[in-house]
Amino acid sequence: MAAIKGRVARRRRDFQAQTARVLVNGNALVVIEDLNTRGMTASAKGSAEKPGSMVAQKSGLxxxxxxxxxxxxxxxxxxxTRTTGTRIRKINPAYTCRGEEHSGRRAWRLQDVEPSRRWPGP
Structure with missing residues (x-):
């Protein structure tokens, strides 16, 4: 089982490196969400006095x-980015969805912005 998990981890690292290289070579600015994974993966167990709910589902998530x-x-x-001069910007993940299901209006997308108002690059 450890060999399989190691193989999966190596493939994930390889995919991340290749994806990063493609993104960096094709863009002057890469924008990523500033995700709080520690908060997202916090335990739902609760305490002995007040046990958590849906612990198994949270564990799977x-x-x-x-x-x-x-x-x-x-x-x-x-x-x-060290070799290309590409910049990385982290943004607040709030309101970054691309659909209308959350806010009743379309979220901002680069394709919706006039070319003259887009980020000018480095």
Missing amino acids: NRVILDKGWYGLETALRSA
Whole structure:
């Protein structure tokens, strides 16, 4: 089982490195969400006096969140930007959805902005 998990981890790191290289080579600015994974994966057990609810579901969600390796992608991006001059900006993840289901209006997207008002680059 350890060999399989090691293989999965190596593949994830390789994917992160390749994805980071593609993003950095094709863009002057890479914007990522400033996700609080520690808060997102906090335990739902609660205490002896007030036990948590849906602990098994939260445990499964935590496993999936940590399995994605978001921090590893950020680290790979930072490493890849050293040689290209690409900048990384972290933004607040609030209101970054691309659909109308949350706010009743379309969220901002780069494609919706006039070309003259887009980020000018480095």
